[in-house]
Amino acid sequence: MKSILFDLDGTLVNSSSGIKSSFRYTFEQLNLAVPDDNILSTFIGPPLETTFSNLFKSEELVKKAIAYFRLYYKEKGVHDVFVYQGIYEALTDLKAANYELYVTTSKNEPMAQLMLDELGLSKFFKAVYGATPHRFKKDDVIRACLSSENINQNEALIIGDTKFDIIGGISAGIKTLGITWGIGQEADLLNSGADKICHSPDNIKKALTF
Template identity: 30%
Template structure:
């Protein structure tokens, strides 16, 4: 049998374009507690981290109770938007993403996984909305791990799949993703369409379209073993 390889995906800003939905949730949360809504670019630059980590950094002047209220307000708003409008409308795939996921899934020697700052409930709804059941051998969320860039999610994925670090790669759009992967000792592929400027990513490979991903994976961790 060929040696397995592993492709780990971030979700928001990498696989799906959820920025409108995310900023609506930020806006609702801040208005609910009576605080000024942060600038859009500033708020979105924190996407990928766990909510409990985001708000103390985004609004350090607020107290712990306010941070907790912001976190709950965001979750409530996000849930409401998703329930009323659906994942396909508010978190559509980036162009070419579904096609590449299908291509990788068809390879017996390739496993896929997810490491996301989303909650498990959020990931479940997204998976259901896009029909991704069975695509990922491991799904790690903010519910069970410290926030990125801790390598905890990737370490768990490696343990669950049994794939060695030299045959694994992280695909993401933020420095949180890249730093998490480096801390876990795996290669990195940065995408140029996400939340952080590409010059900050310092990825092993940078791609500007999903169609370039399969070759980047082959280059970094090898094709079929």
């Protein structure tokens, strides 16, 4: 295994508070009832386009919701985040072992880069791939990374905390490592086809042996 693709939210960082606040703001601006915390948690992981399209039939309303979310997130939500314990050490160890590290996330790409910069994580990654207006599904983001970086599928693996990471990795033809310190549940990761499960950042390197 040579190239490691990391999910961002729920894998490298805990950004749930900022994301939920941004969703609350969005519903308030649309004069809609704000879902409870448990429902808001299910919105973390999928692309905004997918989440809002499942909620609203109107394409115009979907676009308006995305705009409200990104407005608030850019100003406040993106800063409401912290790095999971052990991630700095794990990334340092992987980089020292000459793994090529990338971020592949459904988060808006400029926001993902900003977050990584502010948290001091950018230095670990060769490149960051996120959602764009024409590329927001996880498998498309992964494929963009593989193609642009000339990565051999047989030498690549994605690490993520939700079924969307696992399904995206399988669709893109790479190995998958599900992690349990984020938002997703181990059962969902396994049911989605994860090749392996890792329970702590300290054990990431050990889990890369296939």
